[in-house]
Structures are given as structure tokens and as C-alpha cells.
Amino acid sequence: MSGKLTRILATDCGSTTTKAILIEYIDGEYRQTIRGEAPTTVEAPLNDVTKGVLNAVNELEELAKLRYNNKDIQFVKDQQIIIPRDGDKGVDAYVSTSSAGGGLQMMVTGVVAKMTGESAERAALGAGAIVMDLIASNDKRPNYEKIERIRHLRPDMILMAGGVDGGTTKHVAELAELVAAADPRPRLGSSYKLPIIYAGNKDASDIITETLADKVDLIITENLRPTLEQENLQPARDKIHDLFMEHVMAQAPGYNKLMGWTIGPKNGKMENIPIMPTPAAVGNIMQTIAKVENIEVLGVDIGGATTDVFSVFTEDLIFNRTVSANLGMSYSISNVLASTGLENILRWVPFDINSSDLRNMIKNKMIRPTTIPQLLEELVLEQAIAKEALRLAFVQHKEFAVTLKGTQKTRSIADAFDQTVSGETIVNMLSLDLLVGSGGVLSHAPRRNQSVMMMIDAFLPEGITRLAVDSIFMMPQLGVLAEISEEAATEVFNKDCLIHLGTCIAPVGTAKFGQPAMWAKIELPDGTVIEEEYTVGEMKLIPLAVGETAKVHFKPRKNLDLGKGKGVEFQTEITGGVVGIVIDTRGRPFNMPTDTTQRVSLLKKWMKELNVYPEEILS
């Protein structure tokens, strides 16, 4: 294969909808041009995922004909996608992701929950799986309970870790015996053996084989924690992806056919491009962007049932993903209330509401998940709940994205004052460059200013942070596209996928509301210069459009830090967006006043300043 890809088709087969996008090389750049969608057809009566794919691609074809006023455009012939492209007919490549049928569901085991267990969990989550349970030798459940649990969960596969190379084999052997005793069955289909990946102490490989090989489909790979100081997740993740294709996908209706369709250029020739689990693809595009632009990225996808958080932090661009399985805006909205409590939701609401009405409203949304807020008050309440769902998911992510636990470090006297310990979070909001939100409540908020307010209140970005939302959630397709063309994927990510909202400026540190916070000089592209002293407890919005930059000069007060140190002044450039520059001097950590009158009055002031809601609800 030589030459540039000029027309690429990408689909994401979700649980309910199959979304197809067309990416074209036009006027020297890659752009996402057309999208189509159709219901996913994994379940009865159609039982064939390719039907939904063809329906979505047919819609794409119709729309392409209209857009280019060219009835010769054709992507599908004889129920097949046409590859390669020949003029108006066909595409150069077709790639796909899938989360249909509940995605990839895994169980992981480890010897010590906080060490090998956590590493196994990181490997599985990073590969795009939902981790149904972590069984560890030290998880305090009696063994018979563990066996019952393994038997009742019907995962797509199990990842077994445990022990460092050369260490004791007894505990990991015992875990294998528990798994063998449970005789676990795969979730889909009863005609094949459950795949189990062993990625633990290599010295125990023979014992594991002896215990499990007859009962399950055992695959042995490199230890994912060869030493306490080292995590080696990639071999296990690669095996998970292979098995996802060979076993899980192969069992799902129509996937065998679909797997034959996904073709693109790789290693200089046309090859089959494996279907990726949707979250793995999102992780892939995040990592690609972080690598290409050399930035730290934090992304969130808040859905009806779950909230996924992805991050790439540190100079080594360490990738982490967490799934908060029961934090979402419809199916699991009631669990957000149960997890955070009414008080925490109400603190974001600038008016009085009867708590019983609110509780019943939340439960009614749970049982009728497709309804939408018609009343402004209900929209404000849903967005208050979203802030808490995002905040809780982020707390879980910070607790999970940590340096390796159980490591020992040689310390000097100087280190003794620097209290860095193993197991500390690597999420550093002060060094974060880009925060990306996606999911209905963020991507489809009636005002983009609402998305900005939700993301700032939930994540509390520090220093200077760019904010964006994913326009139509095309990150999955771009993630798998990155496998064949990093250039196309990153270009479309920046030009079409992201809606740049603007930049948040938030000094770290606290002081009394009303005290001086920082001096700022902002030179806008039209020549306007804003020179202002901001006090603690303010939110200000300065319009700066998409694609525009402003020269800024900041001088935070002595106890506050904008990223260069406490009280350190500096000059830089910041970029705009559909909302603009948001100055947030409410302090980090941010403490909402507990007095109701003061809280409501401040909320109204901030929301008015950011133009979040219509005046009538804030007066």
C-alpha cells in the first residue's frame, strides 16, 4: 500500500447504536465529513452485528451522495464494504470498535490486592475491560466465598497475576486451585472453555498449567509485575486484545463476518485491523494525543450507567483508565445520590427544593432513563448531579492512578523531608494541560458555558488548563484509526472531534474571600488590554474565540500558585474557545461556604458571570 489514505470508514458498535463516520483527505487535511447511525443488531431478532453496520454505512452513503451531489458515490456492494477505493466507489480502509453486548467483562486475581491485584486491574482496565471483581489472597473473604464468587460471575476471561518472579509460588498456586474448583463458565456461549491469562510469577507457570490446563483455555504470558518496582502491563494487555478477538468477539453474533471486513494499511501492506474494545480505543487516542503534542491529558466520558476516566500523566506519559461502574446520569443516577448524599448535590443548586421531590425525581429518571429535563430547574438539578458523579469518578481515578505500591526506595536525608511515598497519585492537576469531557450531559448541554462550569466544579483544574468537549463522541473511532494513521487521527481529533471551550485559570492555595488573589494583564487579539486585580472567591469570563490566542501576564499573590511557584509572576499565551477564558479564584482546594444564604448568593453570582443559566433562575 502506498500513497495517502483519502477516504476512511470507521464504526463504533455500541450496546444500542452503531455509529459510522467518514474521514476524508480534502484540501491537504484530514477531516471528519459525514456521520450516520443505526440501531445495533447484536440481539434477536437480527442477531448479526453487520446488519447494523451496513445500515449505518448505508445512511452515510446516502448523506455523502447528497453532500457531494454525486449519486455515483457507493460504499457498500453485495452486502460488503468496498475496499480499496476506486474513484467514487469504496473506501481505502475500514476500522471498527465494539462495546456491544456489554463490552469486555473480566475478573482479575492477584496475591496482594494493593500490589499484584492492582497491577492486574490496571492491565485489564487499560485493555478496555470492565473489571467485575478482584480476587486476592489477602482480600479477607474466606476461600469458599471466593469460589462462590468466581462461579457466579460469568466473565469473558480471567487475568491471573500474583507474585514477583523468583518469589514464593504457594499463594498463586492456591488461587489457581480456587479458580479450578469454581470451574468458571464464560459469559457467552457454552461451547468453548473460559480463557484465562496467567501473568504472574514465572516460577509458578508449571503448577498453574497442572492445575488449570485441563479445565480452561490457559494462556501464559510475561509476569505483569516481575519485580515490586516494575510493572510490565503490555504483554498481558496484548493477550487480552487477542483473546477478545478470538473468543469473545467470535462468540458474538455476526462478529466473525465483521472481523473479516476491517482492513487497512499496516506495515506497508493491507492487513486485517483488529476490532478494538471501545474504551481501549478511547485510551489509544488519548495516549496518541499526549505523545504527539507532548501534553498531559485527562478525559472523562459520563454515560447513563457508567463514567470512564482516562488520564495520561508524568513525563513517561503513563496511561490509566478507571470505570466507575455505578456512576451515571440515568440507569445509575440514583446511585450518585446514594454515594454522595443529598447535601453534596444541593450545594450546587442556587434555589430551594423540597428534598423528597428531588429524591423522587432522581428515582423517576432512573426508571425512565430516556426522559430529558424540560424545566430549567430540572436541568440545573441534573447538572448538579452530574458534577457529583464526575467528582466521585475522579476521586476513584486519583486513588487508582498511583505510583507502584510495595516498592522500597533508598532515601537520603533530603528525601526524608520530601514525603513522596509509594502509592501516591500521579494525577497532578497543576501540570495538566487538557481536560476533555464527553457524554450526553457534557457534550449536549444547552449552553457550552454549562459544560465549562460542570467540568471546573467537578475536576477543580489548577493553574492553566485547556477545556474541551467531544462533539459527537468520535474518540473510539479515532482511537482505532490511530492504529493505521496517527496523522489522520490526531488531525481529526483537533479539528472536528474536540470543541474547544477555552482555558481555565485557577490559582492554587486558599485565602479569605475578598482578599487579593492575583493581578493579570490580558492582551486580546483585537488589541484590547484587560488589566485587573482579582480577589479570592471570584469567577470571571473573558471572551476569546476558538483559534485565537491572548498574551497574558499573571502575578499571583504570595500564597497562591499558578504553576510556576507561590507568588511567582510569569507571561505566557493562552488559547480561546467557544466559551473563552475563565478566571476562577475560588481557591484550591475549593471549599463551598456552608451558610445557605451566602452559598446561594455566591452560586448565583458565579453562574451569572459565566452566563451559565438564564437570568430568571438566578435573580
Added chain:
Amino acid sequence: MAQAYSAGLTVTDSIILRKERILPLKGEVLVKKGDKVKADDLVAQTFLPGKVIPLKLANQLGVMPGMLQQFMKVTPGDPIHKGQILAETKGFLGLFKSKVISPIDGEIESISQHTGQALLREPKIPIQVKAFIDGVVIDTIPEEGVVIENKSAYIQGIFGLGHEITGEIKMVAKKPTDLIEDKDITPEYKDKIIVVGSMISLSAVEKAVKVGAKGIITGGIDDQDIKKLLGYDIGVAITGHEKIGLTIVVTEGFGKIDMAEKTFELLKQFEGKIASMHGMTQIRAGVIRPEIIIPLEFKEEELAAHETKVSSLEIGGTIRVIRQPNFGKIGKITALIEELHTVESETKVRILEAELEDGTKVTLPRANVEVIEL
């Protein structure tokens, strides 16, 4: 005529109903195609492998795992009984012997030379599946279960709690707007499925459990009452296995909401009849809603092929509003507007126009209504 798909709950006085009754794992089907079954008849059964009990034999004997073999009195596959000696050391001159006694009846699953652990398995646990509805077995799935059909009056609830039951329908409410208190619940409701109106108080639910009622059908229920009843808050709507002494089916939603007139009248029409009911709810892919099934007399030829009707929004069609404002109200569609419309919350949505029962004309997001079939 303009029309669009809309979610709706089925409420009908006559439907040909088909139910799959499947075992959780392979087993034996006890009936054959063409058999007539009653709700309480067993149709399939199987045995779950017994619970596994791990026993650290080597530790208890104080020997290395590799040496365990010589002290074992049993081998994998052997049946065992509670109190039986499983392994015993020789001791010193016949003294200081260590032994391990079986804590269960069952069999030896395995003995590991690596970990010194034995796995004991308890006897198999029987799992039985009942017909749940009176009807005819129209198909059997070998080793898995059966498909039963009948003709029924049928009501889908929106949310429920509790497992499958059968019982006689008894009206407690006089009107669909009635709010039922504990004083309204009397011992005459023992073994009955009672129908209340817009809401039932927590104390009335507790009284119903006390008098031995089997189930409650209500328009609305308060979120806090459910929390008190269960002892925990429901986070995700996956229910049906609660053990609260009876089964509850909510037809409209949370809070005080009048039961739909049609649902109420249907239940009244069948007062005194035996119904099958469950509270199983799952609101995700593969939605499961609670059901109230009242079997009717039928001739087998009536069980002819039937097609599932997809409810759709049509001008003149009856709808129920399922979100504020006007939550719970019934109306008739007067127009289906194609263009996106900005509602009060500034959300751009597809809407319809409707006239409510009191004559008020309203504009509603299409997503916030449910079709009611009359």
C-alpha cells in the same frame, strides 16, 4: 400520518402471552410439548454443584504439602461424611497424632501437593423452575427449559420489588387517586394481591406484610419508604430478588401518582381472579419490567401466530406525560412537530403538541411521553 416510535408499557385485557422458563444451567425438562400446566407446576430442574470448602490439610497436620500423600485416608472423588477422618499423622509411638476431620457431608474434589490444600464439595443443590403462568407448553428446549403460552390480561409495571408470586386480586382502593394507610389494611387480605391507588404508605406496606398479603400493586411509592423497607437505597434499578415478605409492583413511578385509569379499571374487572406477578426490574440493555398476568380461558387454536405491536406516536393517540411538568397526566396528541424546538431548559428537542384531559394545551418533548394503547 406522522408517527414515531415511543416507549410504552403494555396494559391490555387480552394478549397472547409467551414466556420462556429457562434453567440457569443445563438440566432436565419435566414436561413435554403440548402439556397443559398450572402456574405452580414444576417444568424443569437441575442441580447446582455443591459449595466448595477449602481445607488447609498440611497446615492442620503440621506437615509439608509434599508429604501430605502418605497421611491421607481419602482420595479425590471419595464420598465423605461429617466427622470422618480425612487425614491423620502417625504420631510418635502412636501418641501425639494429628488428624483432620471432615466438616461436611459431600465428596473430595481435589488434594494439592503444592499448597497442601484439599477442596471438599458439598452435595448438589436442586434448582427448580415453575411454570409461573397457567398455559400450554408450546416448545421445549432440551436440557434448558420450556416455552409456555396462554391468553391473559396483562399489565407491565414500571418498577417492582420481590420475586414471582401467584395470588387473588383484591381491590383496596375505590378510586385510582386513593392514598392507602395502614388502617385500610385488614386480615381479609391474607394471601391476596392488593390493589391500591396513587400511593401506599410505609406503615400500610408493613401492615400488609403482617397480615400475610402476597403482593401490592400501586400507582406510586415514596423513595424514602422503599429505602426504609429495604434497609438500603436502590442505586441501580436491578431488582426482583428482595426478601421483604411480599412483591410490590409500581405502575406509574416514584412519589404520589394516580394509577392510570385503564390499569385501575382492568384490575377491578379481574378482582377475585388469580394473577401471576413479579417485581423483577432491569433498566438497561434487555429491559425487564415487572408484570401482572391474569390468565384467561382460551382455546388452543387462539394461540396462533401473533406479531408484536410497536407502540408509536400518532396524531389522536393517547399519551401519558412521564416527566415534569404535568407528570402523570394523560392527553391526546394534536400535532407532531418535525423541527427541533427549544424548550424552557433551552434544550433543543423534537416535540409534540397535546391536549390534556382537563383541556390544557401543552408542548412536550417526545422523549417525555409514553404511548397508552386503548
